[in-house]
Amino acid sequence: KVVVPPITNGYGLLALIMQAKLNGGGETNIDPGFEAMIDRIGPNVLTYEPSSGKLSELFQSGDVALAVWGSSRAKALAGTGFPAGFVYPKEGAVALMAAVCPVVDSDVPDLAQSFIRYLVSAEVQAKLAEATGFGPVNKNTKLSPELENSVPFGPEKVGKMVSVDYSIVNKQRQEWTKRWNRQVE
Structure with a gap:
């Protein structure tokens, strides 16, 4: 099975x-x-x-x-x-990443950077963890104990994550x- x-x-x-x-x-x-x-x-x-x-x-x-x-x-x-x-x-679990990247030579580079800063803000990282199960990349993110246990978050879990070359x-x-x-x- x-x-x-x-x-x-x-x-x-x-x-x-x-x-x-x-x-x-x-x-x-x-x-x-x-x-x-x-x-x-x-x-x-x-x-x-x-x-x-x-x-x-x-x-x-x-x-x-x-x-x-x-x-x-x-x-x-x-x-x-x-x-x-x-x-x-x-x-340890393997660390997987979701990524966001600005477009090279964009005509709105400041907006692109602002959007990325917004996405990695503690508030949005908490919402992404709740909605998708993604582990927050912002260490200042606050999660409920239940959510914290169900996503890759915190020094103990993150410290045990395995990287792949x-x-x-x-x-x-x-x-x-x-x-x-x-x-x-």
């Missing part, structure tokens, strides 16, 4: 990398990740589902009990009334995808 997204989905890629890290490898030595996915995780996988909508259906039908997914996805599903939650692994990953991603398609799925 486990779902792992395919490697073409960011969550699937991160599952592979974390399995490598947990088994003595990492971005520069992915073999332990593939071994874990093939030998220990693969036999328990119901499907390698890329669609969050389909994964929500699988949870709601009772076909799935556990999946590799993000905190914001789990929050969205829980927001429908379904009893879903996100578990932070003791080894995409400069290494991106050079090997095409090769890893071919290997995943041959050996994992």
